[in-house]
Amino acid sequence: MIKDSAYAGGAIQTLLQEEEIEGVQLAMDLNVSPQLVSHMKNDRRRMQKDIAQQSLQVYDDPTYAMELIYEFSGGFTSPVLNGKAIDKHRLAIEQFAFNEIEEAVAVLKGVNFIKPPGETTKDERERIAQAIDEIIDAEAAISNLKATLAKEYKISLKDRVNKRVPVWKSNGWIQ
Known part of the structure; x- marks a missing residue:
């Protein structure tokens, strides 16, 4: 909302x-x-x-x-990562994004989604929650990388997204 x-x-x-x-x-x-x-x-x-x-x-x-x-959005989207542990240089943010993506993929590989949600155990739901946490971290890193690259190279994110919409439609990803 x-x-x-x-x-x-x-x-x-x-x-x-x-x-x-x-x-x-x-x-x-x-x-x-x-x-x-x-x-x-x-x-x-x-x-x-x-x-x-x-x-x-x-x-x-x-x-x-x-x-x-x-x-x-009340915190539903990724924030700007501007803490002391984040180096704002594009190469550092790129490496940070790679690390977060790799962590998310590693956790996802260890989670079994075959069971229907209603049939999962408490332990399985906790692993799924951890996978979601890693996806959120990766998404935040990617969003910050995207913003940094767009700003430094003076590329409009609005224009890029608008150019991607027809591709997403042709791929059947959106209607």
Whole structure:
């Protein structure tokens, strides 16, 4: 469920820094007051869903989009990995993604999905939950790699996804 509003101060600060703009410019681009931008940036006011949607149309910044969508989805999507244990260089993130993918594959190989869900034991369900955890970790690493590469090489993720949709349809993956 997408929230009607969310605290987006971190995402706004990221956008202002990465786009090298001031809050006044953001306010003009989103047709809101500079005071509202200031309040949202400092988490004194929530960003409304319509303003978030407008900002994603105006700005094609993958890190901002990830942070904003993470907040509005209530944590259902991958967050921006920006902790001390993460080196933001594209090669380091690439290696991190490979490691997480390999861990997920290794765990998946050790899980048996043959039994129907209602017939699994408590131990089997725990292994399946661990597999899901590893998939979530791999997904977060891949999402951050995708955003980093798009940003550094100045490739629009929106454009790339839009170009993939016909391929997914022709493969029968989506309708």
